[in-house]
Amino acid sequence: MLLPSHTLLALAAGATLAFASTAASSVDSRTERTTWPDGAARGERTLVESASGEWLAEGPGRAWHRTGQLSEEGVWSKGERSGPWRFWHLDGSQRAEGSFVGGERDGEWTTWFIGGAL
DSSP states (O other): OOOOHHHHHTOOTTOEEEEEEEOSSSSOEEEEEEEOTTSOEEEEEEEEEOTTSOEEEEEEEEEEOTTSOEEEEEEEETTEEEEEEEEEOTTSSEEEEEEEETTEEEEEEEEOOTTSOO
């Protein structure tokens, strides 16, 4: 199984990576779940095998801070962030909100300081 290089680089020392295959359609897909070294959830997204055999993130994705607080949430399309995404500070207050097109920030973004001040 060949993983995207960005997946391998995202793992911290002691972190784990697990896959769960699904056969709900003719497209081969796997749920990628990463954990922090202490076993807490770090990220979750679906990977879909492209025609070239490359595994690309597709569909909803989430990531968490080491504390378990949600850190980001959005949708992946062909391995890139796409559409609206939201990000949170470690204290749980919202950090940023905006959209991606082709993996790049697009349009107006709103950012907040820790605690919620704009």
